[in-house]
Amino acid sequence: MSQAEEVKTLIAQLERFTNSPPQDIDNSTRIKLREASKNLSIAVELQSDTLFRIGFSTMQLYMARVGNDAKIWTVLAESDGPLSLAQIAEKTKVDPILLKRVLRYYASLRMLDQPGEDAYAANNVTRTLAGPGDIAVEYFATLMQKPFEAIPRYLKKHDYKNPAHPTDSPWQEGYETELHPFVWLQNNPGRFGLFMQWVHLSRAGLPLWFDVFPFDQVVGHGSDKNIILFVDIGSALGHQSIALRQRFPDLPGRVIIQDTPQVISAVQPSHDIEPQVYDFFTPQPVKGARAYYLRNIIHDWPDEQAVAILKNQISAMSEDSVVLIDDMVLPEKGSPWRATQLDMAMMATLAAWERSETQWYALLEKAGLEIVKIWKYTEECDDCIIVAKPKKAV
Numbered sequence: 001m002s003q004a005e006e007v008k009t010l011i012a013q014l015e016r017f018t019n020s021p022p023q024d025i026d027n028s029t030r031i032k033l034r035e036a037s038k039n040l041s042i043a044v045e046l047q048s049d050t051l052f053r054i055g056f057s058t059m060q061l062y063m064a065r066v067g068n069d070a071k072i073w074t075v076l077a078e079s080d081g082p083l084s085l086a087q088i089a090e091k092t093k094v095d096p097i098l099l100k101r102v103l104r105y106y107a108s109l110r111m112l113d114q115p116g117e118d119a120y121a122a123n124n125v126t127r128t129l130a131g132p133g134d135i136a137v138e139y140f141a142t143l144m145q146k147p148f149e150a151i152p153r154y155l156k157k158h159d160y161k162n163p164a165h166p167t168d169s170p171w172q173e174g175y176e177t178e179l180h181p182f183v184w185l186q187n188n189p190g191r192f193g194l195f196m197q198w199v200h201l202s203r204a205g206l207p208l209w210f211d212v213f214p215f216d217q218v219v220g221h222g223s224d225k226n227i228i229l230f231v232d233i234g235s236a237l238g239h240q241s242i243a244l245r246q247r248f249p250d251l252p253g254r255v256i257i258q259d260t261p262q263v264i265s266a267v268q269p270s271h272d273i274e275p276q277v278y279d280f281f282t283p284q285p286v287k288g289a290r291a292y293y294l295r296n297i298i299h300d301w302p303d304e305q306a307v308a309i310l311k312n313q314i315s316a317m318s319e320d321s322v323v324l325i326d327d328m329v330l331p332e333k334g335s336p337w338r339a340t341q342l343d344m345a346m347m348a349t350l351a352a353w354e355r356s357e358t359q360w361y362a363l364l365e366k367a368g369l370e371i372v373k374i375w376k377y378t379e380e381c382d383d384c385i386i387v388a389k390p391k392k393a394v
């Protein structure tokens with residue numbers, strides 16, 4: 001077969017799968033298929049394709065927001081079948097002349113399907129944007145817009161040094177503030193709520209850490225109702241602790257969630273979980289717990305603060321205690337794009353970072369901890385549970 005014939009066959013196969021996406025494949029194969037087709041698409045780009053793809057990348061976000069604001073996504077997603085332009089205009093009150101242009105844009109970027117000249121239907125992207133996607137669009141188009149836009153300005157001004165001070169990053173440049181984002185967010189409760197929703201949503205649908213890490217065996221073995229089983233530090237509203245209780249309903253032991261006064265005051269007590277105000281820059285007050293769990297906490301901070309947080313836990317640990325760090329552990333090559341984008345967001349907002357395995361070993365060494373084992377539980381972000389113990393106790 002000539003290369004031209006080979007390509008023709010591949011195009012036919014890709015079109016077939018695009019029209020009817022394969023259902024009977026495991027998640028790992030689905031990711032490989034997604035990446036292979038995306039990589040191929042970029043590999044065959046002309047110069048002008050690249051310029052349009054990158055140059056217009058923010059347009060898609062703002063046009064997605066138009067779809068939220070004008071309820072185009074929900075109108076389509078709630079319909080049992082395709083709708084005409086007139087029907088969508090009637091329900092959304094968007095000028096039909098404008099609407100036709102907007103729908104044409106969405107169809108060209110597969111944000112909806114257009115099965116006929118005057119027929120528009122929801123696809124997988126539309127349904128995401130109508131559902132939880134509206135939160136993500138709102139988050140990136142509002143809260144993240146200023147720090148992201150400030151990245152080049154900030155880096156140039158700072159001679160391209162890696163941001164390493166928590167209150168000196170593109171966030172402060174973009175918002176013209178001296179406040180750390182967590183303090184800024186506390187002063188802006190509406191924005192804080194949006195941030196928390198995004199934190200939750202950003203991992204929706206991915207495996208949970210105890211799908212891979214055998215918590216009941218490694219941490220919960222021989223537990224009883226009097227032991228402190230799990231301390232969830234910087235827990236937010238405690239989603240992970242609730243999920244843990246739901247997964248191991250018969251595992252006895254106390255579960256404590258800790259966060260700032262503002263967050264803890266918003267917690268609705270449930271699942272026998274004890275909320276507690278705690279500042280992780282002070283020594284841990286809960287002594288001798290089986291597990292001190294930090295999910296997406298250490299990645300929020302540069303090394304100096306990360307070490308301080310970890311040292312504050314060591315002073316409370318007993319022989320049986322472990323630290324469980326739930327964060328990304330990036331490989332030296334081939335990090336997933338979700339992870340690298342989150343890493344740039346950490347740089348832009350918190351002067352913080354997602355760390356590679358080498359960097360985790362170095363950081364924990366500085367904090368006086370030794371890594372016992374790293375359990376990877378997502379392919380999308382290389383999320384891992386790092387099990388660590390104080391150096392002397394290993």
Ligand SMILES: C[S@@+](CC[C@H](N)C(=O)[O-])C[C@H]1O[C@@H](n2cnc3c(N)ncnc32)[C@H](O)[C@@H]1O
Pocket residue numbers: 182199200233234235236237239258259260263278279280281294295296297300
């Ligand atoms: C990125 S969120 C992670 C939340 C949660 N662990 C999760 O993975 O969903 C960081 C959390 O750290 C909390 N936090 C920030 N500074 C803190 C401090 N000094 N002491 C305790 N919690 C703090 C924030 O309120 C927020 O809930």
